[in-house]
Amino acid sequence: MRYEQFLIAARGAQTPQERRRFQYALADFRDLGAVKRTLALTLTEAVPTQDVGIMLVRLFGNRAAREETWAFLKDRWDDLSKRLPPMMVSRVIEATSSLQTPAYKRDVAAFFRAHPVPTAKRSLRQALERFDLNEELRRRVSKSLHAWLAQHA
Numbered sequence: 001m002r003y004e005q006f007l008i009a010a011r012g013a014q015t016p017q018e019r020r021r022f023q024y025a026l027a028d029f030r031d032l033g034a035v036k037r038t039l040a041l042t043l044t045e046a047v048p049t050q051d052v053g054i055m056l057v058r059l060f061g062n063r064a065a066r067e068e069t070w071a072f073l074k075d076r077w078d079d080l081s082k083r084l085p086p087m088m089v090s091r092v093i094e095a096t097s098s099l100q101t102p103a104y105k106r107d108v109a110a111f112f113r114a115h116p117v118p119t120a121k122r123s124l125r126q127a128l129e130r131f132d133l134n135e136e137l138r139r140r141v142s143k144s145l146h147a148w149l150a151q152h153a
Contacts, residue, residue, distance in 0.1 A: 003034045011046070020051065027058035027065070035065040039072040043079050052080070053088025060095035070099055074111055081117075090123035097130035105131035 006022045013019035026038045038059065042052045059069040073080060073092070084092065096108045105128060112124050 003029055023047065024054065024058055027055050028062055030064035035068050039069065043076065049083050050085060052083045053092050056092045057095045060098045066098055077115055086119050089117055090120040093120045093123045094127050097127040100134050102135060
């Protein structure tokens with residue numbers, strides 16, 4: 001499996017840059033099993049603390065991994081928050097807006113109300129605003145986009 005090849009390549013990399021390239025690529029796999037393995041790696045020494053946030057952001061950027069990443073983040077928040085450098089916590093919170101739906105917006109808001117991150121208040125506000133902007137865009141263009149796609153399909 002290609003996932004195994006990337007994992008082995010990351011472990012045997014000759015430079016930190018090479019290790020990161022292979023390691024970050026692990027977050028791009030769409031198979032749920034691979035996504036879960038990559039999420040689990042973020043809690044191990046295999047992923048240096050400075051790279052945990054980037055891995056999570058990349059997983060949020062992976063359409064096939066978003067929901068699983070959010071579930072993992074909520075379930076393992078205590079462990080993850082210990083491994084996330086303060087600056088990266090903000091980036092991870094910002095990445096939650098990729099979940100896009102109003103239901104996820106409510107879930108993100110409720111979760112971070114219950115687990116406040118004082119250094120990321122602004123990032124949370126921006127993420128919640130991005131949820132609203134995405135919903136507004138969807139509302140405004142969905143009819144015309146569907147019509148265009150129907151004409152050009």
